[in-house]
Amino acid sequence: xxxxxxxxxxxxxxxxxxxxxxxxxxxxxxxxxxxxxxxxxxxxxxxxxxxxxxxxxxxxxxxxxxxxxxxxxxxxxxxxxxxxxxxxxxxxxxxxxxxxxxxxxxxxxxxxxxxxxxxxxxxxxxxxxxxxxxxxxxxxxxxxxxxxxxxxxxxxxxxxxxxxxxxxxxxxxxxxxxxxxxxxxxxxxxxxxxxxxxxxxxxxxxxxxxxxxxxxxxxxxxxxxxxxxxxxxxxxxxxxxxxxxxxxxxxxxxxxxxxxxxxxxxxxxxxxxxxxxxxxxxxxxxxxxxxxxxxxxxxxxxxxxxxxxxxxxxxxxxxxxxxxxxxxxxxxxxxxxxxxxxxxxxxxxxxxxxxxxxxxxxxxxxxxxxxxxxxxxxxxxxxxxxxxxxxxxxxxxxxxxxxxxxxxxxxxxxxxxxxxxxxxxxxxxxxxxxxxxxxxx
Numbered sequence: 199x200x201x202x203x204x205x206x207x208x209x210x211x212x213x214x215x216x217x218x219x220x221x222x223x224x225x226x227x228x229x230x231x232x233x234x235x236x237x238x239x240x241x242x243x244x245x246x247x248x249x250x251x252x253x254x255x256x257x258x259x260x261x262x263x264x265x266x267x268x269x270x271x272x273x274x275x276x277x278x279x280x281x282x283x284x285x286x287x288x289x290x291x292x293x294x295x296x297x298x299x300x301x302x303x304x305x306x307x308x309x310x311x312x313x314x315x316x317x318x319x320x321x322x323x324x325x326x327x328x329x330x331x332x333x334x335x336x337x338x339x340x341x342x343x344x345x346x347x348x349x350x351x352x353x354x355x356x357x358x359x360x361x362x363x364x365x366x367x368x369x370x371x372x373x374x375x376x377x378x379x380x381x382x383x384x385x386x387x388x389x390x391x392x393x394x395x396x397x398x399x400x401x402x403x404x405x406x407x408x409x410x411x412x413x414x415x416x417x418x419x420x421x422x423x424x425x426x427x428x429x430x431x432x433x434x435x436x437x438x439x440x441x442x443x444x445x446x447x448x449x450x451x452x453x454x455x456x457x458x459x460x461x462x463x464x465x466x467x468x469x470x471x472x473x474x475x476x477x478x479x480x481x482x483x484x485x486x487x488x489x490x491x492x493x494x495x496x497x498x499x500x501x502x503x504x505x506x507x508x509x510x511x512x513x514x515x516x517x518x519x520x521x522x523x524x525x526x527x528x529x530x531x532x533x534x535x536x537x538x539x540x541x542x543x544x545x546x547x548x549x550x551x552x553x554x555x556x557x558x559x560x561x562x563x564x565x566x567x568x569x570x571x572x573x574x575x576x577x578x579x580x581x582x583x584x585x586x587x588x589x590x591x592x593x594x595x596x597x598x599x600x601x602x603x604x605x606x607x608x609x610x611x612x613x614x615x616x617x618x619x620x621x622x623x624x625x626x627x628x629x630x631x632x633x634x635x636x637x638x639x
Contacts, residue, residue: 215358216351223347242316245275245328253320262324263288277328279320287324297325368396372403384411420584424470431459469601472532473584476608484526484612491521491530491555491562498534499553506538508547514554521555523562523635525613530633533609533617536602537566537629544627545570561615561632569626578619582607606631 248271256262262279266272266288276291282302294315304319317327368390378386387407390400438455476484492515499513515521534553541551545568552567573581584604606629607617614634621627 215354219347219351219354223350242318245272245277245316246318246326248272249279249320249326253324259287266290275328277326280325280327281323282325292329294327294329297327301325301327364392365396368392368400372399375403375407379407379410384414416584420470424466428463428466431462435459466601469605472529473601473605473608476605476612484529486524486526489523489525489527489530491523491525491564494527494531495534495553495555495564498531498538501535502538502542502551502553506542506551509542509545510548510550511538512550512552512554514552517556521557521562523633525633526609529609530613533606533631534564534566536606537564537617537631540602540629541566541568541570541627544568558632561634564631564633566629566631567626572623572625572627573619573621574623578621581619582617603629 248269249266252265252269253262256265259281266277266279267290272290276294277288278286278290278294279288280297280302281287284296284302297317301317302325304317304325315327315329317325320326368388371390372388375386375388384407387404388400389404390397392400435456438459495513495515499511502509502511538551538553545551549569552565554565554567556563556565582603584601603617603619610617610631610633615632618630618632619627620630
């Protein structure tokens with residue numbers, strides 16, 4: 199059995215508003231009919247009292263007829279007086295129906311009859327019959343209420359329809375955009391400028407689409423760069439093995455080259471793995487413990503001196519009184535090693551490198567200062583792009599694949615800090631790694 203599809207929102211709002219209008223006015227109308235006093239009810243009391251006064255002053259039929267005919271208060275009424283035998287005594291206005299035999303026998307109180315015809319007894323000898331006028335009757339009130347009901351219903355339904363369209367159309371557009379985005383059209387956008395919550399939803403969708411589109415572009419670019427970076431050492435390994443098979447005496451040298459290429463491949467895979475792990479927002483990616491930052495800097499300095507003996511390294515940690523922080527020591531050291539390696543790669547042999555520690559309010563700043571080739575403003579904007587390198591030739595002697603700065607920044611942001619660069623062409627670069635003393639919440 200197929201499930202009935204839900205009604206569109208516009209029709210549901212339309213029906214809801216209609217129900218409210220009909221119920222409200224119907225309740226008002228029913229209350230008027232059941233509990234409200236009709237205008238003629240009040241008029242009958244006044245007319246009855248006035249006729250009793252006239253009858254008391256003019257007990258004879260002729261005098262009563264003249265008094266009724268000349269009474270200003272009765273000029274707008276259709277009034278007729280009969281005796282108990284049904285004979286007309288006095289008449290004023292348009293004739294109304296004669297009293298019935300039962301009405302001729304009435305004793306007291308007014309009898310309310312249909313068609314706005316009122317009958318009541320004038321003492322023991324006469325019966326008055328009249329048609330009320332002046333204020334609106336119950337039928338007129340009902341007709342007016344029905345007219346108001348129709349007008350309010352039309353206006354409310356029209357306003358509800360227009361209002362529902364302002365809600366339904368953006369939601370339908372959002373649904374279409376979400377389906378298109380799900381099919382792979384990452385360029386689709388809402389471009390909704392409406393104010394209020396609907397506009398906020400549209401802008402939130404566009405922001406989400408922009409971020410996802412940028413993420414997909416970055417991933418595609420990263421995959422292309424990874425494939426390029428892996429293809430290069432793999433090609434060298436293949437050439438080296440072919441050369442070794444052709445010249446067995448050169449096998450040892452070839453094996454040394456193959457070992458270096460395998461280390462490069464392993465480094466690429468490890469760096470990519472750490473980048474993805476930090477980008478996944480997994481708190482387990484950062485294992486924070488209490489670490490001594492000075493001790494980490496000393497180990498990084500020892501590694502730098504062992505691998506880059508052509509550069510003199512100065513370690514400056516004296517101004518910092520206490521360098522204890524809650525952080526992932528392995529990741530922090532990896533970031534510092536990357537910054538030091540960059541300083542060595544892009545500096546001429548013999549130029550000095552400075553590694554220093556500075557204390558800022560609530561944070562620690564690790565600076566690596568070199569006197570290398572530096573970067574211009576455009577290159578600074580691209581420096582943190584994965585696989586981008588200042589050496590566009592990607593020469594092997596500079597080493598690396600362009601993940602050092604990108605990885606260092608991700609590590610810093612995972613620790614509540616960031617990596618900033620200050621550089622000028624041919625003057626050198628200052629890379630500043632900041633981290634919070636406590637991990638971010």
